[in-house]
Amino acid sequence: MTFALDSFDLDDFVRRTLTEDLGAPPGEGGRDVTSEAVIPAEAMFTGVMSSRDAVVIAGLPIAEAFFRSLDPEVEIEILVQEGEAVDAGTQVMRLKGQGRAMLTAERSALNTVQHLSGIATMTNEYVQKIYGTGCILLDTRKTIPGLRMIEKYATRMGGAQNHRMGLWDAAMIKDNHVAVAGNIGEAVKRAVDAGIEKIIVEVDKIDQIEPALAAGATYLLLDNMEPAILRGAVTLIGGRVPVEASGGITLETIFEKADTGVDFVSVGRLTQSAPAADIGLDFAQI
CATH class of the missing domain: 3.20.20.70 (Aldolase class I)
Known part of the structure; x- marks a missing residue:
């Protein structure tokens, strides 16, 4: 999914956010020591992102960018539209790719979607x-x-x-x-x-x-x-x-x-x- 906003550099945002989590930029010494120690390098995962409450969704394309930055070959299917109101239990994204990369990107991706969807949800209540x-x-x-x-x-x-x-x-x-x-x-x-x-x-x-x-x-x-x-x-x-x-x-x-x-x-x-x-x-x- 293509995502572009005026005055917002998506690649830079992803890099800075991951660097904050990894201690250094990805590929330049940044590490997820837990995944490196526990998850085999060849392990492949599937993943499902779901809403646990009724929410208005925002930020899925940014989440996608986090996963793709660490695994360019990851398969991602975004299942709902940005700004769509979904019920509790709705699947919003499916993934398939490298296990280590998914686990490393998980928190940054979720933090972004949770924060932006929280804003969209509250905004919609006022609207x-x-x-x-x-x-x-x-x-x-x-x-x-x-x-x-x-x-x-x-x-x-x-x-x-x-x-x-x-x-x-x-x-x-x-x-x-x-x-x-x-x-x-x-x-x-x-x-x-x-x-x-x-x-x-x-x-x-x-x-x-x-x-x-x-x-x-x-x-x-x-x-x-x-x-x-x-x-x-x-x-x-x-x-x-x-x-x-x-x-x-x-x-x-x-x-x-x-x-x-x-x-x-x-x-x-x-x-x-x-x-x-x-x-x-x-x-x-x-």
């Missing part, structure tokens, strides 16, 4: 909660360092859209920027003067909305507002720019906030706090 509101779920920059591209990939597999990818692709003016600039209008003006096309402005008070819009904000993030306040803010903005609700949103509160007329609702815990999915890998010697 289902706001179904029918017309509101779109967004992720945030609250990602594990070094894993942002694949974590944001996982939120897409769960049905969300990506917020800005980093500090480079949109301005987001927050309270600290406003404090230094002196007021919200001046902060926005500076971003406009810098030629930035997308200028997101975080507001936590209704009286900040008009100064932000007048200065050139192209998107408003309404932070930590209760549903009644959100409705009033949406009415005031009147469709002039896209509107996002954010701040402390949970499964219990997301529907009420999404149903206020905002265009988007963002949830940091999708990437910050999603538990790993329960996915296992069982081997048998041929």
Whole structure:
């Protein structure tokens, strides 16, 4: 299965992850001392990766890359689509190849699929909660360092859209920027003067909305507002720019906030706090 993401080097990720586990790069002194000691070099295994809970799957092509990096001849059959919701007990991948290579790659492959599927599963729970509101779920920059591209990939597999990818692709003016600039209008003006096309402005008070819009904000993030306040803010903005609700949103509160007329609702815990999915890998010697 071909897998490519912008700004994500799959080969480098696999190499760095395996190096972390093996003490040195594969083929350059990295070792799995247990498998070398216990498993004969000629041993061949079959393997089955299965979900143990109902989950949304993400990361199988990356898992495949771990196995292929250590055994280019391994036979791999991916049995489900990325982003597919599967029941407990569903087989998601079958393998056949060198036993040592499979055991060496196992943990890195499983860690990746469990983490990304956990994110996709939690994301999908939030997406289902706001179904029918017309509101779109967004992720945030609250990602594990070094894993942002694949974590944001996982939120897409769960049905969300990506917020800005980093500090480079949109301005987001927050309270600290406003404090230094002196007021919200001046902060926005500076971003406009810098030629930035997308200028997101975080507001936590209704009286900040008009100064932000007048200065050139192209998107408003309404932070930590209760549903009644959100409705009033949406009415005031009147469709002039896209509107996002954010701040402390949970499964219990997301529907009420999404149903206020905002265009988007963002949830940091999708990437910050999603538990790993329960996915296992069982081997048998041929």
